[in-house]
Amino acid sequence: MFKRTLALVGLVSIIFAGGCSGGGGGSTPEPTVPEQLQTAKTYLETGDIASARATYSAIIGDAAATTVAKVIKSTPEPENAEARVGRALCDIMLLIEKAPFTAILAGFGQPAWATSSVFGPTGYLYLSTTETNPDESALPFYNARDCWKGATGHYHSYRCFITHMTSGYIIPNIAASLNELMTSVDSIIADLSVAIGTAGAAYNIPKALYTGDADIPLNHADMVQMLAGMYMLKAASDFANSWNFNIDLSSLVDSNGNSLLSKAQVVTLLNQQFGLRADNRLSSARTNLQTALTYSLASLQEVLAGASGGVLNLSTDNQSIYNDLNSLVSSVNNSMSGRAALEQVLPIVEVNLNDFFNNPANGDAIASDPFVYSGGRIVAVEAYWQQMIATACNYTLRTHIKMFSDATRAIARPYYKLFNAIMGHKFGNFQAGGGA
Amino acid sequence: MRRRFFRTAVFLIVSLFFFQAEAGPPSARQFMNRLVGEIRTALNSGNAQGANLLFAEHFDMTAFGKLCLEDHWSEFSTSERDRYVYLLDQVIRQQLKNKMLFTENDRNFTLKTDKISRRDGFIVVENTLGITKGSFKLVIFLIKDQKKLKIADYEVEGALLSRNYRGHFNYLLRKYDREAFLQKMAEKLNSISQPIAQR
Numbered sequence: 001m002f003k004r005t006l007a008l009v010g011l012v013s014i015i016f017a018g019g020c021s022g023g024g025g026g027s028t029p030e031p032t033v034p035e036q037l038q039t040a041k042t043y044l045e046t047g048d049i050a051s052a053r054a055t056y057s058a059i060i061g062d063a064a065a066t067t068v069a070k071v072i073k074s075t076p077e078p079e080n081a082e083a084r085v086g087r088a089l090c091d092i093m094l095l096i097e098k099a100p101f102t103a104i105l106a107g108f109g110q111p112a113w114a115t116s117s118v119f120g121p122t123g124y125l126y127l128s129t130t131e132t133n134p135d136e137s138a139l140p141f142y143n144a145r146d147c148w149k150g151a152t153g154h155y156h157s158y159r160c161f162i163t164h165m166t167s168g169y170i171i172p173n174i175a176a177s178l179n180e181l182m183t184s185v186d187s188i189i190a191d192l193s194v195a196i197g198t199a200g201a202a203y204n205i206p207k208a209l210y211t212g213d214a215d216i217p218l219n220h221a222d223m224v225q226m227l228a229g230m231y232m233l234k235a236a237s238d239f240a241n242s243w244n245f246n247i248d249l250s251s252l253v254d255s256n257g258n259s260l261l262s263k264a265q266v267v268t269l270l271n272q273q274f275g276l277r278a279d280n281r282l283s284s285a286r287t288n289l290q291t292a293l294t295y296s297l298a299s300l301q302e303v304l305a306g307a308s309g310g311v312l313n314l315s316t317d318n319q320s321i322y323n324d325l326n327s328l329v330s331s332v333n334n335s336m337s338g339r340a341a342l343e344q345v346l347p348i349v350e351v352n353l354n355d356f357f358n359n360p361a362n363g364d365a366i367a368s369d370p371f372v373y374s375g376g377r378i379v380a381v382e383a384y385w386q387q388m389i390a391t392a393c394n395y396t397l398r399t400h401i402k403m404f405s406d407a408t409r410a411i412a413r414p415y416y417k418l419f420n421a422i423m424g425h426k427f428g429n430f431q432a433g434g435g436a
Numbered sequence: 437m438r439r440r441f442f443r444t445a446v447f448l449i450v451s452l453f454f455f456q457a458e459a460g461p462p463s464a465r466q467f468m469n470r471l472v473g474e475i476r477t478a479l480n481s482g483n484a485q486g487a488n489l490l491f492a493e494h495f496d497m498t499a500f501g502k503l504c505l506e507d508h509w510s511e512f513s514t515s516e517r518d519r520y521v522y523l524l525d526q527v528i529r530q531q532l533k534n535k536m537l538f539t540e541n542d543r544n545f546t547l548k549t550d551k552i553s554r555r556d557g558f559i560v561v562e563n564t565l566g567i568t569k570g571s572f573k574l575v576i577f578l579i580k581d582q583k584k585l586k587i588a589d590y591e592v593e594g595a596l597l598s599r600n601y602r603g604h605f606n607y608l609l610r611k612y613d614r615e616a617f618l619q620k621m622a623e624k625l626n627s628i629s630q631p632i633a634q635r
Contacts, residue, residue, distance in 0.1 A: 271606070368603040369610075372507075375556070381603030382595040 033059055037082055044090075045208035047120015053090035059083040060191075079194060081201035085223055088191040089205070091184060093119070100180035107173055107249075109164025110140045119209055125428030126211045147257040159257040165250035175240040179281075182237050185230055192227040196220060202309065213426040219310030221302035224295050231292035238285030243363070244275040267373040274363030274370060274388070286336075286357045293333040300326045311421050318417040325418070342393070349393055356392035363388065464552050464559045464578055467585040472547050479543045487538040489529060496586035497525040499579055503589055503598035508609050516614055523621040524601075530628045537574075537592075542567045547574070558588060 031039070036059050043052035060083050061076020077083065093115050095101055102112045117138035118124055127134035136142050147160035195201050201223055205216040218226075247269055254260055261269070303312045304322055314322060334340035335351040342349045363370060368384040416423060416433055423433040471494060478487040501521045502509050512520065538545065546566035553560050559578040564571060575591040589598045608617050 367607055368600070369606045370603070372599055372602050372606065374506075374599065379599060381600055383600040384603055 033077055033080065033083075037080075037086070040083075040086055041206055044086075045206050047116060047123055047126075047209065049090050049093050049115050049119065053087055053094065056083045056087035056090065060087065079197065081195040081198035082203055084191040084195035085201065085203045085218065088188045088195065088226070089203075091188045091191070095181065095184055098181060098184050100177040103177045103180075104174055105140055107166050107169040107177075108141075108161065109143065109166055113140050114138070123211075125430075128429035129211050144257075147255070159253045159259075162249045162253055163255045163257050165248075165252075167250045168248055169250060170248050171240075171245040175237070178237040179241055182234055185233055189227065189230045189234075192223055192230065196223050196227060210427045212428075216311060216422055216425070217309055219307055219312075221299045221307040221312050222310040224299035224302065225312060228292045228295035228299060231288045231295065235285045235288035235292055238281035238288060242277055242280035242282050242285065242360070243273075244277055245273045247273065263376065263378050264373045267369075267371050267378050270371050270378070271369040274361075276360055276362035276364065280360070282357055282360050286353075289353070290333075290336050293329060293336065296329050297326070297333055300329060311419055313421050315417075315420055318420055321415065321417055325415075351393045353392060356389075359391045361388040361391065463585055464561055465549065467578065468547070468549055468561055468563070468576075475538065475545070476543070479538060479540070479545070482540060484538050484540045484542070485533045487542075488532045491587060491590070492525070492529045492532050494587045495525075495528065496579055496581050496588055497521050497528070499581070499586070499588040500524070500528075500598060504601035504605055506602060507606055508614075512614060516618065519618055520621070523618065523625055526625050527621065527628070530625070534628075537565065537567055537569070537572070539568065559585070 036055055040052045040055035040059075043049070043055060059076065059080050060078050096113045097115060105111065105113060116122055120126065124134055124136065124139060136145075141161065144160040144163045147163045199220060201220050203218040203223075205218065207213060207215045251260060252266075299312065300322060303314055304326060306314065308314075328342070331340045331342050332351060332353070335342075335353045338354050339350050339352045342351045363384075366384055366387050368381055368387075370384045370388075371378050371380055373379075419432070425432045471490065474490050475487045478484075478490065498517075498521050501517075501524045504524065505512070505520065509517075546564075548564045548566075549561055550564055551560075551562040553562075557579070559580075561576045561578060563574045563576065565574040566572075573591075573593055576587055577589040577591075578585045579588045580586075589596060591597070605617070608620060612620065
């Protein structure tokens with residue numbers, strides 16, 4: 001399980017990681033832009049993400065560039081797409097070192113995390129190719145390893161994440177840190193927004209960064225989709241900061257992953273949640289979600305129009321999935337301004353995010369508990385949840401089983417085929433789509 | 437000879453198994469047949485409200501009320517329980533009359549019993565109900581009351597009636613004391629009460 005977590009970390013980082021292949025660092029007094037771009041990639045290949053970022057900043061012309069003395073350049077190029085994407089990718093990787101992220105880790109009882117524990121010559125991805133049992137101690141949740149393994153070989157799975165919580169750490173604390181982290185996401189958005197202004201923008205993520213067997217090429221459609229992802233992240237942070245969920249996570253399980261509360265007690269806790277916060281961020285969520293959907297659609301349409309050479313590529317075995325995804329995103333996007341039938345789900349379910357944002361669900365205003373404890377299980381009260389999403393869609397008790405089974409099928413579709421271009425790539429000792 | 441004996445034994449065992457699986461408790465099947473007959477009669481005479489109210493007529497309201505108040509039943513005195521069951525009965529009748537399954541267009545409804553089993557003290561009758569609104573999975577939970585079968589609860593498309601009342605009642609009893617809770621039920625009854633058509 002721990003290795004799977006690492007693989008996930010590696011993959012996520014790799015998808016967003018930036019850099020390019022190349023040789024040594026430029027050391028001439030006034031290097032050209034291509035030389036500086038090469039220098040940045042060299043830094044990336046060695047896992048020095050902070051220096052790569054500073055080099056890209058120098059090309060763009062930001063003050064931060066002065067921290068890298070060798071790459072000062074007299075004429076900055078603020079519109080340089082490769083530098084913008086490169087810096088955005090560096091910033092994505094560096095998110096794990098930001099103070100709000102460190103605060104979240106501390107809440108989970110974990111030490112601060114550094115990119116060097118994943119990338120570069122001492123990083124886990126490299127070590128996974130050279131050692132049978134590479135050192136995992138610098139990775140988050142290492143102290144939960146006993147829980148992953150289980151004293152009797154029994155796995156507690158997701159519970160292991162909360163085995164070392166700081167007492168009193170509640171979900172609004174996470175939401176608040178996420179909100180702070182969005183300042184860093186804003187600068188990523190700013191860079192990607194400039195980058196996509198160049199129609200033929202392209203970037204090659206160097207395989208040395210993640211000890212892979214092939215570079216990852218990014219094209220314009222990929223960058224637009226990444227931008228959509230950043231806005232989606234902001235919307236998610238806004239949603240997390242909109243409803244009450246004040247549960248002390250340390251009260252749920254012990255250090256071995258065993259439950260500290262009975263299911264009946266968990267029901268009591270859950271039934272106090274889901275009230276709409278007075279300081280909710282749904283107005284911001286609406287804007288960010290709308291922007292995310294717009295960019296996502298633009299990217300999908302680029303791919304469907306035949307964009308090639310990136311991670312998102314059309315092929316005979318994924319064309320129908322791209323078409324379906326495009327329809328689904330399109331219908332959700334249309335629902336931002338009114339009622340729209342949700343594609344891929346039968347019987348027809350109409351979504352209305354416009355109404356949802358105009359009349360947001362408030363659990364405190366519903367005269368029912370959301371859950372009951374029944375037959376040893378925590379069971380949702382349908383009437384409560386129907387009312388919670390009543391403004392968002394025309395879900396009824398009549399349709400819910402069919403709707404959820406269809407939705408499950410839609411989720412279970414082979415979406416990995418959208419990423420055919422990188423399926424089979426190696427990231428350290430891990431293979432995309434194939435495990436270790 | 438030995439092979440023929442073996443075949444016969446297998447046939448008997450399999451036949452016995454299927455006979456038991458198909459038949460189920462005969463009284464539950466009879467109950468369902470009678471209920472369907474009564475609903476059909478009501479619908480054929482143009483009385484859709486009456487058809488819906490048949491569910492209430494066949495309810496064991498004390499058993500249902502106890503399920504709805506499972507988390508608080510022991511806190512209620514006998515007289516409070518009696519008041520509660522009476523009010524619940526009246527509310528359910530109004531709700532069924534207005535919001536249940538059948539309309540006057542459902543004279544040709546179908547109700548196919550798919551499975552009968554026993555679970556948690558109930559006889560669980562799983563049916564497929566075909567009405568103009570569509571095809572529904574309707575599960576009826578029966579209990580024996582003085583040698584008669586009565587409905588203790590039912591579930592439409594996975595939504596259990598008692599669970600939804602229970603969620604509502606738990607909320608109210610966290611907010612109000614028992615007396616205020618019963619008062620709220622009485623107010624609710626007054627707000628939804630309309631004359632109920634004769635079957």
